Amino acid sequence: MEAVLRVEGLRKSYGSRAAVDGVSFEVRRGETFGLLGPNGAGKSSTLHMLAGLLKPDAGQILLSEAHGDPRKSLGLAPQSLSLYPDLTAEENCRFFGQLYGLRGARLKSRVEAVLELAELQERRKDRVETYSGGMQRRLNLACALVHDPPLLLLDEPTAGVDPQSRHHLFVSIEALKRQGKTLIYTTHYMEEAQRLCDRVAIMDAGKILALDAVDRLIEAYGGRSSIEAELATPPEQIEDLPGDLQGTRWRLLTERPFEDLARLARRGVAFDRVRVERPDLEGVFLSLTGRKLRDE
Amino acid sequence: MSVVLILALKDLKQLIRNRMGTFWIFVFPVVMALFFGAIFGGSQSGEARRISLAVADEDSSEASREFVERLRKSPALSVETMDRAKAHESIRLGKRSAYLVVPAGFGQSASLFGANPATVEVGIDPTRKAEGGYLQGLLIQASFEGLRDQFMNPEKMRPYIAKSLAQIDASQTSLPDSQQKALANFLKGLDSFLGEVDPQAYRERGPRLEPLKIQMIPMTQRLAVPRSAYEISFPQAMLWALIACSTSFALALVRERMWGTFLRLRAAPLSRRQILQGKGLACFLAAITVILFLLTLGRLACGVRLDHPGLLALAVPCSAACFVGLMIFVSVLGKTDQAVSGAGWGILMIFSMLGGGMVPLFVMPAWMKTLSDISPVKWSILALEGAIWRDFSLSEMMLPCAVLLAFGACFTILGLLRFASMERT
Numbered sequence: 001m002e003a004v005l006r007v008e009g010l011r012k013s014y015g016s017r018a019a020v021d022g023v024s025f026e027v028r029r030g031e032t033f034g035l036l037g038p039n040g041a042g043k044s045s046t047l048h049m050l051a052g053l054l055k056p057d058a059g060q061i062l063l064s065e066a067h068g069d070p071r072k073s074l075g076l077a078p079q080s081l082s083l084y085p086d087l088t089a090e091e092n093c094r095f096f097g098q099l100y101g102l103r104g105a106r107l108k109s110r111v112e113a114v115l116e117l118a119e120l121q122e123r124r125k126d127r128v129e130t131y132s133g134g135m136q137r138r139l140n141l142a143c144a145l146v147h148d149p150p151l152l153l154l155d156e157p158t159a160g161v162d163p164q165s166r167h168h169l170f171v172s173i174e175a176l177k178r179q180g181k182t183l184i185y186t187t188h189y190m191e192e193a194q195r196l197c198d199r200v201a202i203m204d205a206g207k208i209l210a211l212d213a214v215d216r217l218i219e220a221y222g223g224r225s226s227i228e229a230e231l232a233t234p235p236e237q238i239e240d241l242p243g244d245l246q247g248t249r250w251r252l253l254t255e256r257p258f259e260d261l262a263r264l265a266r267r268g269v270a271f272d273r274v275r276v277e278r279p280d281l282e283g284v285f286l287s288l289t290g291r292k293l294r295d296e
Numbered sequence: 297m298s299v300v301l302i303l304a305l306k307d308l309k310q311l312i313r314n315r316m317g318t319f320w321i322f323v324f325p326v327v328m329a330l331f332f333g334a335i336f337g338g339s340q341s342g343e344a345r346r347i348s349l350a351v352a353d354e355d356s357s358e359a360s361r362e363f364v365e366r367l368r369k370s371p372a373l374s375v376e377t378m379d380r381a382k383a384h385e386s387i388r389l390g391k392r393s394a395y396l397v398v399p400a401g402f403g404q405s406a407s408l409f410g411a412n413p414a415t416v417e418v419g420i421d422p423t424r425k426a427e428g429g430y431l432q433g434l435l436i437q438a439s440f441e442g443l444r445d446q447f448m449n450p451e452k453m454r455p456y457i458a459k460s461l462a463q464i465d466a467s468q469t470s471l472p473d474s475q476q477k478a479l480a481n482f483l484k485g486l487d488s489f490l491g492e493v494d495p496q497a498y499r500e501r502g503p504r505l506e507p508l509k510i511q512m513i514p515m516t517q518r519l520a521v522p523r524s525a526y527e528i529s530f531p532q533a534m535l536w537a538l539i540a541c542s543t544s545f546a547l548a549l550v551r552e553r554m555w556g557t558f559l560r561l562r563a564a565p566l567s568r569r570q571i572l573q574g575k576g577l578a579c580f581l582a583a584i585t586v587i588l589f590l591l592t593l594g595r596l597a598c599g600v601r602l603d604h605p606g607l608l609a610l611a612v613p614c615s616a617a618c619f620v621g622l623m624i625f626v627s628v629l630g631k632t633d634q635a636v637s638g639a640g641w642g643i644l645m646i647f648s649m650l651g652g653g654m655v656p657l658f659v660m661p662a663w664m665k666t667l668s669d670i671s672p673v674k675w676s677i678l679a680l681e682g683a684i685w686r687d688f689s690l691s692e693m694m695l696p697c698a699v700l701l702a703f704g705a706c707f708t709i710l711g712l713l714r715f716a717s718m719e720r721t
Contacts, residue, residue: 051563071565078563082556084306086313098302099564143560 003064004029004151004182005050010059012045019045021206022059027151029064031175034181034197036166036190038291042206043186044079047155050184051076063151072100075149077141079156079186085129089139092128093146100147105269114142134165141172151182156193170195190281202285208289214281221287222279225257226291232270241269248272299566303574304581307548311582318721320540321586326593329526333598336525346374347427350383350395357403359414359442364398366438373434387421394420394431414439448499450490457487460465469630522685526598528656531680533654535673537586538619539644543637545579546627550636568719572712575627576620583616587680600684607683607693614697614704615676621704622672624711628718647671672703 003026012020020042027033035043048054050061051074062071083092093111102110115121118138128136141157154173158166173196176183187193193200194214201211210217231238231248242260243252254260257276265271286292311317340578351367353360368375379385397417405414416435420428446453464480471479493502522528549572552558561571591608594600603606622644629639648654650664651673657665668674680697682688 048559053559053562069565071563074563076560076563078556078559080556080559082560084310084555084557086310087306091309095302095306096560096564099299099561099566101565 002029003027005064005184006062007046008060008062010046010049010061011057012042012049012054013057018206019067020049023203023206023208024059025208025211027182027184029182030177030180031198032177032185032196034193034200035186035198035203036186036188036193036200036285037203038188041188041203043188043203044155045206047076047153047184047186050074051153064180072147072149073149075144075147075152075251077144077152077157079159081136081140083128083136083139083143086127088125088127089115089118089119089131089142090124092139092143096143096234097146102147110148114145117145117175119168132165132287134161134168137161137165138172138261141169143191145176152176152184154183154185155184156188158187158189170190189224190285194281200281202281202288204285204289210284217281217284218279218290222281223283223287224253224255225279226277227252227254227257227261227274228277229274230272232272233268238267238269300570300573300577303561303566303571304577307545307547307575307578308582310548311544311578314544317540317544321537321544321582322589324540325533325537325590326588328536329590330598331529332532333437333524333526333529336529346372347374347394347431348374349391349431350386351375351377352380352383352395352397353377354380354400355398355402359403360398362445363402365436366441367396367434367548370434370438372430375530378705384419387419390421390423393424393427394418394663396435401535422584448502450495450498454490454616455540459489461487465573468595476555477634485519503528522681524599526594527600527681527685530598530600531677531684532653534587534590534615534680535648535651535676537590538583538615538636538676539585539648539673541579541586541616542619542623542691543640545575545582545623545642546629546636546640547633548578549575549623549627550633553631554633572624572715576624579620579623580613580616583619587612589617604683604687607688608680610693611679611683611698612675614700615679618672618676618700618707621707621711624715625707626711628711628714631718638663645675650674652677672700675699675703 005027007026008024010020010023011018023042023046025033033162035041035046037043045054049056052071053076061074075196080270084095087095090111093114094107097107097110112121115124118135118141120135120139120142123131123135128139137157137160141154144152144154157173158169170192173183173185177196183196185193185197198213199211199213200217201208202217203209210221212220227243227250229250231245231250241250242254242265243250253258257278260273261271261276311321349367351364353364364375364377367373376392380397383392383397386392387395395418399415399417402414402416418428418431418435420431423680448458454612455650462478464476464483490498509600552561558571562568591600591602595602626640626643627636629643630636648671650668651657652660652668653673657668657677660668675696678686679693679700682693682696
């Protein structure tokens with residue numbers, strides 16, 4: 001797949017502290033690329049350099065020429081809500097659309113489209129200061145989309161929102177994926193990265209520790225799955241049962257949990273209750289850094 | 297529409313929706329102009345400039361009534377008749393500046409060569425003693441006008457001559473005998489003369505009995521002085537409006553950073569210069585609008601002169617440009633709106649105090665007038681007053697305008713340097 005963005009050896013320091021330390025990656029057209037890491041990992045600094053808000057100390061950022069004017073090709077939804085609270089949702093969208101050169105019917109249709117995506121049509125004439133946090137987050141995303149950029153930079157777009165609004169944002173982002181937008185998504189929530197991202201770069205202390213598709217990262221660094229089961233078959237009738245057995249409670253760490261369960265079932269082992277825990281990106285991060293993603 | 301104009305229109309829309317901002321920019325200066333204009337005398341030809349005089353006429357003679365009537369006709373006095381007790385009370389309560397009692401017997405004493413001159417009683421508010429001498433002059437003037445009327449009217453004059461002759465005959469004067477006799481001869485001759493003249497012709501063509509004719513020149517037409525206190529209070533109010541504009545838009549710029557919208561603006565295809573130009577244009581347009589609004593109000597409601605529109609067309613944009621520079625400078629004095637608001641108002645208050653925004657420059661001591669040169673407020677007031685009442689020539693207007701533009705440029709450069717430094721961190 002064609003790369004729309006290539007980042008090579010990006011560095012940024014604040015005083016003696018390296019916020020971004022030699023980061024390199026490329027983003028392919030139409031994919032959702034995640035930057036996953038704890039707070040302070042360098043995700044937002046990387047994103048700000050991509051958006052032209054920060055000047056890198058070193059390295060380069062290459063945007064595909066097919067996108068023309070680099071800033072017009074980018075849409076940024078900053079981590080902090082970046083809206084005018086004394087303007088309405090429609091006025092915010094119109095204003096940001098105008099800054100990108102939209103006028104007349106095109107501006108009107110784009111404002112309609114993004115307000116619909118954010119499900120804010122009914123409140124479009126209300127001032128943003130009267131919105132809930134979740135609605136403001138949705139509008140924050142809508143304003144990044146109003147000029148219809150092919151590449152979207154979403155900096156922790158679900159920070160501080162309730163589960164319902166978070167779900168709504170996920171639905172909106174999935175709709176954008178279906179439209180073929182290329183997304184760069186920073187988060188410190190591994191569930192979000194796992195659900196939304198095609199590939200993930202795991203960052204810590206300004207460096208990329210690993211970068212691949214989610215499944216491959218888990219396979220490579222996530223460790224084994226765990227099976228916990230309550231056996232229906234009396235344990236004495238089972239031969240060579242792997243794992244730990246205490247009474248009827250059985251526990252096993254395995255690379256292939258479902259294959260192992262199927263094999264045991266074929267041997268006549270019956271289960272009252274089975275719980276399989278697959279490794280996730282949290283495990284990947286733990287494996288790579290020895291720390292949890294959200295220790296702080 | 298250029299992006300700078302789009303940015304400016306957005307800021308103006310936000311300003312209109314900000315009730316406090318609108319109040320400080322549009323309402324507060326109007327209140328200031330009207331309040332200080334009124335308490336410093338409003339229109340100088342108005343009632344407030346007259347001495348208010350309570351008059352108790354206890355004589356009620358023809359002479360006393362004529363005397364009071366002459367006082368009433370004086371443009372320098374506002375006369376109201378009442379009894380003695382009420383006249384006293386009105387001074388005590390501060391309702392009037394002075395009282396005058398015309399005692400019983402005033403008419404009897406009012407003769408040209410009487411032994412006892414007519415006496416009146418005057419009391420003045422202790423806080424307005426400066427007006428006492430002025431009032432005495434007005435009373436003597438009214439009294440002298442009475443004597444002149446007598447002298448110019450033989451029918452009125454002759455009874456007084458007869459009365460004076462009777463007093464001389466009765467030896468009621470303090471003159472030596474020889475002088476009494478000479479005076480009696482003079483009066484008899486005068487009486488004889490007045491008896492022979494045609495009263496009508498004498499009144500029209502006789503001696504004027506006016507030792508000094510004073511021609512009052514309307515100074516406002518010859519010298520550059522304010523015609524009313526409003527011509528001082530309105531330029532001051534314009535400065536308050538400019539200060540409020542600067543502070544409001546400086547805060548708007550800080551809020552862009554606080555709200556994160558500045559990030560979005562920087563991510564958009566705009567230069568930093570365009571973003572600041574948008575904010576500056578909004579501030580400039582708001583400043584021009586409020587000054588034009590105050591000029592219109594001043595003209596229509598308070599008679600402020602707008603005789604030099606060309607000079608105003610120089611003074612107003614130069615003042616606005618200076619305060620746009622000040623706005624950019626103030627916006628980088630802190631990172632939060634509280635910090636900028638505090639620092640901004642602090643600096644602008646000092647400029648205002650030094651520059652005559654609070655107390656007019658002409659009442660300041662000399663050293664403070666010199667110090668006021670460092671305040672853009674002084675130059676802005678000077679430019680506006682130059683166009684309103686100081687009758688500046690174009691070359692005289694150039695100095696304050698050039699100073700204002702220089703101040704604006706310096707503040708802008710300082711602000712941009714600090715802004716760039718804040719961006720880097």
